[in-house]
Amino acid sequence: MKTSKNRMNLLLVGGGADAVNVRYACGFTAPDPFLFLQKGAERHLLVSMLELGRATALGEGVHCHTADSLGLKAAARKSLGKQAAGLIKHLGLKQISVSPVCPVGLVKDLEKAGLRVQVMRKPLFPERLLKNEEEIRHLRASQRAAVSAMKAAFDCIRESRIDKKNRLLQADGSQLTSEILRRKIEVVLLEADCVAEEIIVAGGDQGVDPHERGHGPLYAGQWIVLDIFPQSKVSGYWGDITRTVMKGRPSPEQKHQYQTVLKAQKNALSQVKPGVSGKEIHEEICRQFVEAGFETGLIDGVPQGFIHSTGHGVGLEIHEAPSVSPLGGPLEVGQVITIEPGLYYKGLGGVRIEDTVVVTEKGCSILARCSKDAGL
């Protein structure tokens, strides 16, 4: 459980958009909505009877309530907003802060109950951006799981054979598909108690649409983008890694594309240190890509080139602050970010190389290392 410096009276909805902040604040998660309330230094949870056992197990630092213990009437139990109003009044408060992602209907319920509601504009827990040792241990564990899964994918592609007739990859006597490879990755992650719903295994032009998960047979001579981002079921922290590989030989253009991304990624990693801004790092990559002859923009109506930002924070969310993009501010020690430049062109395919690093006093440290040899 984190000790926050903020001492305001704050209401958060767990199990909804604020679930991650609640998890950060008190370590509790549940599949259905529940309420977290911070009254100065006190922490309170309002949960269903179903969750009371697990909530009570958090220990003395958290006061647990149910609709029963608050003596709420049947009408007040029907909506989370009315339950929230009941809890706030029970604790003797007349006003409360909520996060910007608090459901507007709940805010209306509180106002109807005569309470004053303040919507916070500043980050609720700015300390979430700066990971402590325990958090870095969790992040590293998830990243190591991702690397293990990546290596299993490498092995499978390396050991595959190329069908001379049609350039299709063959493994274990049948066609190797994105789906088969994704399943191999998922099983390795399961063994490490991680889940990953959206693993990308995208071959050829599928890799040009950065959020296409990939489907169907894989071919020799085409880039295969492998983007693995697992979340630990135990700690809740994420890992994030991307590699791009090819079975067979890349064309000279593809080789130039890969070398350009690799060089830009290595340069960016060497630039990361406290005080350098995400914006600078991003713009330097853009500059290098243009210099190497790779333009970005709509080509035949499709965004191509370097079409996303350089990186994002990783923590209890897969995408969180800070941003390594035109919007990115100065980096600080303890921030955990990805560095993931890429170049995407129809015909050439997509190339992206991504590591997750923690910003240190002198630069950055890669959370878990993994080969960048595209030829496996």
Add this chain to the structure above:
Amino acid sequence: MKTSKNRMNLLLVGGGADAVNVRYACGFTAPDPFLFLQKGAERHLLVSMLELGRATALGEGVHCHTADSLGLKAAARKSLGKQAAGLIKHLGLKQISVSPVCPVGLVKDLEKAGLRVQVMRKPLFPERLLKNEEEIRHLRASQRAAVSAMKAAFDCIRESRIDKKNRLLQADGSQLTSEILRRKIEVVLLEADCVAEEIIVAGGDQGVDPHERGHGPLYAGQWIVLDIFPQSKVSGYWGDITRTVMKGRPSPEQKHQYQTVLKAQKNALSQVKPGVSGKEIHEEICRQFVEAGFETGLIDGVPQGFIHSTGHGVGLEIHEAPSVSPLGGPLEVGQVITIEPGLYYKGLGGVRIEDTVVVTEKGCSILARCSKDAGL
């Protein structure tokens, strides 16, 4: 894609609390927040460049926008609220409806931009409660995956051996634990392209805390609660099934406990039909439990007995309307609900039996059948 009868001007945030409604409305999902706007019969999406390819693939029924295509200035790109205001103005609207779970900060941004915002109180898509044939096919597929996984768990427990010394279960030469059994279940679900983050395999008194996932070795002579609720990665629809089994012989009290839950569950299934209320079904189970000598309430500070509701709707959310509980209204044809009574006592352990059914003209149909033989 669903054709909704409602023709209002409605803004929803995808990737947040409203993600499920957006998925229902236009079939689109994305890991990061994006905007869905319904203007009368028109559907619009505002997505990042990253998602434009997938969004455009939805076809002509959906108009796709990006910050670029709207010509938004840098300042307006920094917040989702400002982007939303840009889209609303671009479409020539001066007022807009939002759902009760819309982030309050976004509503404030819209108001600041001079727009009138109406928070809807009625369900956005009441037709979501009544599943059409395609949806039932998806639900049945997820439920079948859950049953396959359940059978794999049954096989493993059936084939386990009892260590005479300490009553521990042994499988494949080592102790059988909740974790091992859960992993076997997860692998079967993966093969069916489903994910399930919170499978419950809870032995003995762990099963008395209904949201304890279960951990550590499993014993003969103790109930093992197996609650499997997978979501299809493809369709997004869920399945939900619970069985309770035992290796070795139950005590007379445990046998009575199991038979009481089984009888109540079967009675409840036979009661389900259009017009009967969830409240009636729930109260009948409560009555039967009391009659059989099983009381509900706090015992030694722990909620015990029948401590949850009888059931819930299942669809694109694992817990959705309607409710089969004291709050439950009359059932309608096409609703998909669980029927899952249970009895939980420290010392005896937990017993829960759950099926997912679709309400039909004459009663209900179980989505996928599975043995209820507790002795395997």
